[in-house]
Each structure stands twice: as structure tokens, then as C-alpha cells.
Amino acid sequence: MKLTDVEQGMLDGAEGAAVQKAMDLLIRYGEALGAERLVETNNVCGTFVAAGPMIREFASKGNDAIFSEFNLDSTEHVAMPPVKAYTCHLIMGIDSEHPEMRQVSEDAARVQTEGEKFFGAKGINMLSTCTPYQVGNVPVMGEHCAWMESSAVIYCNSVLGARTNTEGRESTGAASITGRIPYFGLHIPENRHATHLVDVRVSVDDMMDWGLLGYAIGEMVEEDIPVFRGLESQPSLIKLKHFGAAAASSGGVEMYHMPSVTPETRSEEGALGGSAPRASWIYGPQERRAAYEKLNSTASSADVDFIMLGCPHNSIEQVWQVARLLEGRRISPNTSLWVFTPRALKEVADRSGYTDVIKAAGGHVLSDTCPAISRIMPKGTRVVATDSAKQAHYLPAITGVQAWFGSVADCVEAAVAGRWTGGLR
Numbered sequence: 245m246k247l248t249d250v251e252q253g254m255l256d257g258a259e260g261a262a263v264q265k266a267m268d269l270l271i272r273y274g275e276a277l278g279a280e281r282l283v284e285t286n287n288v289c290g291t292f293v294a295a296g297p298m299i300r301e302f303a304s305k306g307n308d309a310i311f312s313e314f315n316l317d318s319t320e321h322v323a324m325p326p327v328k329a330y331t332c333h334l335i336m337g338i339d340s341e342h343p344e345m346r347q348v349s350e351d352a353a354r355v356q357t358e359g360e361k362f363f364g365a366k367g368i369n370m371l372s373t374c375t376p377y378q379v380g381n382v383p384v385m386g387e388h389c390a391w392m393e394s395s396a397v398i399y400c401n402s403v404l405g406a407r408t409n410t411e412g413r414e415s416t417g418a419a420s421i422t423g424r425i426p427y428f429g430l431h432i433p434e435n436r437h438a439t440h441l442v443d444v445r446v447s448v449d450d451m452m453d454w455g456l457l458g459y460a461i462g463e464m465v466e467e468d469i470p471v472f473r474g475l476e477s478q479p480s481l482i483k484l485k486h487f488g489a490a491a492a493s494s495g496g497v498e499m500y501h502m503p504s505v506t507p508e509t510r511s512e513e514g515a516l517g518g519s520a521p522r523a524s525w526i527y528g529p530q531e532r533r534a535a536y537e538k539l540n541s542t543a544s545s546a547d548v549d550f551i552m553l554g555c556p557h558n559s560i561e562q563v564w565q566v567a568r569l570l571e572g573r574r575i576s577p578n579t580s581l582w583v584f585t586p587r588a589l590k591e592v593a594d595r596s597g598y599t600d601v602i603k604a605a606g607g608h609v610l611s612d613t614c615p616a617i618s619r620i621m622p623k624g625t626r627v628v629a630t631d632s633a634k635q636a637h638y639l640p641a642i643t644g645v646q647a648w649f650g651s652v653a654d655c656v657e658a659a660v661a662g663r664w665t666g667g668l669r
């Protein structure tokens with residue numbers, strides 16, 4: 245790999261042991277993927293604070309040890325320097341301020357709080373959400389980034405036109421203290437052209453429709469890049485967020501083009517870069533129904549224990565929508581309703597009165613994590629309802645629960661009645 249003088253200096257140890265290890269990691273990683281050089285980045289989204297089983301083993305060893313082992317892949321423990329690139333922490337193990345989530349030991353909550361302080365002091369922003377683009381981290385078109393979290397990666401590439409591969413904890417850790425990431429994959433303009441054409445022949449309008457489309461196309465194109473034909477309605481941030489999260493769950497989609505919606509192309513031909521599509525797919529009523537049935541394939545009991553909203557984390561508009569649907573109502577004593585939103589937006593929800601409305605109905609507004617990451621749900625949960633294709637895809641596989649997928653209104657009705665009555669309209 246070709247290195248600049250500054251990069252060679254980092255590799256030779258001019259900026260200390262941690263930076264040296266980070267450069268070594270990036271070079272090994274980049275060479276394994278055929279990268280010929282590194283590229284500067286000033287936008288890193290990764291995970292740093294300890295969570296889960298890591299806590300038990302490393303709680304006593306301290307955060308330098310956690311950074312060395314998990315962010316630099318080094319059994320030799322080195323002191324973490326301040327970050328060089330703008331960096332944010334994506335998601336926590338628990339919402340330590342919320343008693344509903346205190347199903348873990350006090351030790352886990354303490355280690356998390358100490359980790360926040362430690363990594364915060366190194367310059368890492370504790371955004372603590374899978375949707376950093378909802379709370380101020382909005383890279384511009386063409387900007388080279390190093391992001392983890394599949395739903396954020398697809399949003400970053402497609403909706404913002406910034407450039408990132410799906411990075412891991414180690415590469416984002418190394419990028420944070422070097423300001424570099426290997427130049428391969430979606431950093432290279434020619435690799436960003438569409439390879440597959442999806443002809444949409446059914447109306448795609450509300451959020452549930454966008455989740456179904458995303459889930460279906462992820463299965464169709466897997467890790468390739470689709471361009472869409474036939475989409476008529478204008479999607480919003482929340483619809484594209486749900487669409488991308490679903491596509492990255494059923495497949496490994498990291499980027500798509502929607503002419504006149506996503507910024508890198510205004511035409512189908514432009515998206516394809518002058519080439520013919522390698523494959524074409526039709527998304528019609530049959531494909532829509534198949535996606536719906538697959539997402540609901542684990543559910544058999546209509547008695548719903550737990551309603552999970554906010555995967556990816558809800559925008560403030562979505563929290564407001566839940567509050568409006570719940571106003572003056574009361575959820576069933578047999579169900580729990582948790583709404584997840586970034587902590588920064590929870591503050592807005594509190595000040596706008598939405599949290600109080602949801603609480604008055606018997607629900608909770610949480611932040612920092614989600615059931616798929618924390619593995620925490622209300623005790624005794626067997627049947628979940630969610631408006632998220634991603635959560636409906638992962639929760640049954642990870643935790644063994646049944647999952648219903650439907651609209652936000654279907655989910656709120658299930659919370660109030662304690663029974664699932666949703667369906668495909």
C-alpha cells in the first residue's frame with residue numbers, strides 16, 4: 245500500500261504506540277481488500293463504550309484495555325490518545341437512565357457510565373444512536389466517512405451521497421485516531437454505479453410500504469446496488485430510513501439510487517453509469533405480499549406482550565405521531581410499549597410534551613439502545629409487534645420471540661387492545 249509521509253510517520257511510531265497499532269491494522273485490513281492507499285476521513289461513527297459480555301471480562305481492566313482489545317485488535321494494552329477525526333459513538337448496551345432497562349447488573353450500568361466519560365474525554369461524541377444523521381452528524385455529498393451500522397451506512401451513501409463502506413469496530417477505532425480509512429469499495433466513484441434495475445409496479449406510499457419494498461429488494465439484489473424505476477410518491481427521511489434499514493437486513497445493500505430523490509443521479513442511465521443492468525427485477529403486488537408474509541412468518545399468537553417502535557431510532561416527528569395516536573387512551577395492562585429515539589431527541593420529546601402523553605397512556609420513551617442490541621425486553625415477552633422490518637427480521641432470530649410487523653397505527657392499536665389485528669391493506 246502506498247503511504248504518504250505523514251502516514252509512514254504514524255506507522256513508524258511518530259505519534260505514539262496506539263496510532264502505530266491503528267496504522268498497522270488499517271494497512272493489513274486495506275491490503276486484504278486490495279486497497280492501494282488510504283483516504284483521509286473526518287467523519288467516523290463506531291462503537292467504543294463497553295457493552296454486554298465484554299463488560300464482565302474487561303470491567304476491571306479499564307477503558308484503555310477495552311480500546312486496545314476491541315478497537316485496535318491488540319492484546320498489548322496501550323493508552324488511547326485523543327481522536328484525530330470527528331468521531332461519534334453509535335449505540336449503548338442499555339438505557340441506563342431508564343428503570344425498565346435495569347435488568348442488568350449495577351456493574352454494567354456503572355461501566356457504561358465510566359466508558360461514556362472516558363471516551364467522551366478523548367473527543368468522541370456520545371450521540372448514542374444508530375441514526376447519527378438525525379441528530380447533527382450529516383456528512384456532505386462526496387465526503388469520505390468510516391461508519392458502522394448497516395442502516396446508517398445505506399443512508400449515508402444513498403440519501404446523503406457521502407461515501408462509506410460498512411466498517412467494523414476495529415477499523416472505526418483505528419480511523420478515529422489516525423483520520424484514515426482504506427480507499428476501496430464505495431469510496432471509489434466507479435463502484436457506486438447501479439448494477440440492478442428494480443421496476444416498481446405497485447404504489448409505495450406510507451412507511452409500511454417503504455419497509456416492505458426495502459425488505460423485498462434486499463432479498464432480490466443482496467449486496468448489489470439497485471436503481472429504481474416507477475416510484476411515484478416522494479419519500480421523506482423517515483421512509484428512506486425504514487426502507488434502507490429493511491434492505492440492509494434482508495440483504496446486505498449498502499447503496500441504492502432513486503433518480504430525482506437520491507443526489508448522485510437524475511436518471512436511470514446515469515445511475516447505471518452507461519452500462520446495462522446485470523439483472524432486472526419487478527416489484528409488484530405479489531412481491532409486496534411475499535415480503536409481508538415473510539416478515540410475519542414467525543407470528544402465530546395474536547396476544548401481543550410487547551410493542552417496539554423506533555428501529556432505526558425514531559425521529560421527533562415519529563415520536564409525535566405515536567403521541568397523537570395514544571392521546572387520551574390507555575394501553576392494555578397485558579402489554580408494554582417502548583418507543584426508542586435518540587437521547588438528543590428525547591429531550592425535545594420531553595419538552596414538547598410527547599413523552600408525558602406516551603407515559604400517561606402507559607408507554608415508555610427510551611434512548612441509547614434497542615431490544616436487538618441490548619437483548620432486553622419486558623420480562624416474559626413472547627410476542628412482539630413492531631413497525632420495523634429490521635426489528636421483525638432480527639428479534640425472532642436473536643431472542644426466539646414471535647414478531648408481528650405492521651404499520652405504526654396497527655402497533656398502537658395492538659398496544660391498546662393487547663391483540664394483533666393488523667394486516668396488509
Ligand code: F3S
Nearest residue numbers: 374555556557614616
Ligand atoms: Fe437501531 Fe437497534 Fe434497529 S441499533 S437500527 S434500533 S436494531
